[in-house]
Amino acid sequence: MRGYCRIGLIFLVQICSLSGCGILSRPTENSPESTAENDLIVVGFAQIGAESDWRVANTESIMSTFTEENGFELVFNDGQQKFENQVKALRNFIQLEVDYIVLAPVVETGWDTVFAEVKAANIPLIISDRFVEVKDDSLYTAWVGSDFLSEGEKAIDWLNSYLESQGRADEEINIVELQGTLGSTAEIGRTEGIARKLAEKPNYHLIAIESADFIQSKAREVMGVLLQKHNEIGVVIAQNDNMAFGAIEAMKAAGKIPGKEIIVISFDAVRAAFNAMLAGDLNVSVECNPLHGPRVAEIIRKLEAGEPVEKKRYVDEAVFDQENAAEQLPARTY
Numbered sequence: 633m634r635g636y637c638r639i640g641l642i643f644l645v646q647i648c649s650l651s652g653c654g655i656l657s658r659p660t661e662n663s664p665e666s667t668a669e670n671d672l673i674v675v676g677f678a679q680i681g682a683e684s685d686w687r688v689a690n691t692e693s694i695m696s697t698f699t700e701e702n703g704f705e706l707v708f709n710d711g712q713q714k715f716e717n718q719v720k721a722l723r724n725f726i727q728l729e730v731d732y733i734v735l736a737p738v739v740e741t742g743w744d745t746v747f748a749e750v751k752a753a754n755i756p757l758i759i760s761d762r763f764v765e766v767k768d769d770s771l772y773t774a775w776v777g778s779d780f781l782s783e784g785e786k787a788i789d790w791l792n793s794y795l796e797s798q799g800r801a802d803e804e805i806n807i808v809e810l811q812g813t814l815g816s817t818a819e820i821g822r823t824e825g826i827a828r829k830l831a832e833k834p835n836y837h838l839i840a841i842e843s844a845d846f847i848q849s850k851a852r853e854v855m856g857v858l859l860q861k862h863n864e865i866g867v868v869i870a871q872n873d874n875m876a877f878g879a880i881e882a883m884k885a886a887g888k889i890p891g892k893e894i895i896v897i898s899f900d901a902v903r904a905a906f907n908a909m910l911a912g913d914l915n916v917s918v919e920c921n922p923l924h925g926p927r928v929a930e931i932i933r934k935l936e937a938g939e940p941v942e943k944k945r946y947v948d949e950a951v952f953d954q955e956n957a958a959e960q961l962p963a964r965t966y
């Protein structure tokens with residue numbers, strides 16, 4: 633559906649999400665809205681929410697890429713971290729007859745039915761960030777995102793080298809893990825990657841594992857309770873930076889010294905994590921790159937040109953710790 637004006641589309645989506653309606657009316661081909669900007673590619677983006685600094689950077693990347701100057705009309709939907717909201721958003725995009733649907737899925741499963749509806753509507757579906765588990769992978773066109781399992785493994789590889797460098801390689805180490813949203817690829821992959829590597833180290837003991845939903849305030853609460861229950865925590869692995877920040881706050885409130893008495897490991901490597909590393913509170917952050925806007929746009933451009941696209945594309949990611957944080961900080965863009 634080329635040529636619908638963005639204001640009209642966003643208005644329709646907002647009306648729909650406010651009223652909870654399922655059926656939308658649309659401007660006719662001759663309506664004033666449809667006469668302008670005829671060649672713009674209309675992209676419906678179903679975002680998860682705004683749960684973390686990473687997510688905010690991801691939204692910014694999408695918004696600054698899918699602009700009119702770049703040839704796009706963006707219809708943005710914030711799912712507020714709820715699967716049902718994302719399903720509703722996809723159905724709204726079908727009603728709006730957008731040209732492409734882009735989904736950052738909150739969890740992996742449950743998508744088969746709505747994806748089949750998208751396919752029946754002949755709308756190419758691109759998935760970014762987290763992945764999905766569907767019976768038929770022809771239901772989506774392409775995926776681009778992170779290798780979350782490898783991120784989890786990298787975190788424990790870093791811990792091994794760090795303890796080795798401190799002469800503590802054989803010490804008994806109690807570990808607490810704060811998971812992200814249960815059932816999300818970021819949680820599933822990191823939990824699995826961490827577990828695989830921990831299994832190789834008999835002196836590492838995972839004494840508690842709890843979800844804080846990738847949210848800083850929840851992590852502060854969860855960590856506060858864990859600190860009361862467990863005296864000898866040597867390492868906290870938070871599955872994102874914001875949960876690490878919450879855990880650090882809880883440690884300080886409990887009179888512990890994060891980064892020293894308790895090693896703190898996290899994921900994402902957002903700007904604030906570099907500041908926490910420079911302050912000595914956070915030991916390491918395994919990068920998870922949120923800048924998917926240009927990557928998704930490249931897929932769409934190729935599809936528009938009739939060129940083949942990769943079905944799955946993993947992005948390159950690094951590991952940053954207190955050793956290299958100062959040098960890397962000026963180059964961080966999120």
Ligand code: AHR
Pocket residue numbers: 683684685686687761762818846871872873874899900920
């Ligand atoms: O899916 C990526 C994860 O989601 C990031 O690690 C986290 O910060 C975000 O909420």
